[in-house]
Amino acid sequence: MGSNKGKxxxxxxxxxxxQGCINVSAPDKxxxxxxxxxxxQEVxxxxxxxxxxTIEENADIF
Known part of the structure; x- marks a missing residue:
C-alpha cells in the first residue's frame, strides 16, 4: 500500500x-x-x- 500512496x-x-503554466491575457487590439x-424590405x-x-385618401386625383 505504501507504493500506491507514493504514486x-x-x-x-x-x-x-x-497548473502554473497557463497564462491568459487580453488581446492588444x-x-x-x-x-x-x-x-x-422594411423600407x-x-x-x-x-x-x-395616399391613394385611398386622394382617390379623386388618381
Whole structure:
C-alpha cells in the first residue's frame, strides 16, 4: 500500500506543477464585429403602405 500512496502523491505533484503554466491575457487590439443588415424590405414595405394610404385618401386625383 505504501507504493500506491507514493504514486498518487507524484501524480498530484505533477498536476500541481502543470497548473502554473497557463497564462491568459487580453488581446492588444479591440475585437471588431461587423454586422451587415439589409433593411431594404422594411423600407419598401413602409413606402408601399404609405402610397396605398395616399391613394385611398386622394382617390379623386388618381
Amino acid at each position: 498518487v502523491g507524484m501524480a498530484i505533484l505533477a498536476v500541481a506543477m502543470l 479591440p475585437i471588431v464585429i461587423e454586422l451587415n443588415i439589409n433593411i431594404q 419598401v414595405y413602409r413606402l408601399a403602405a404609405d402610397a396605398g394610404d
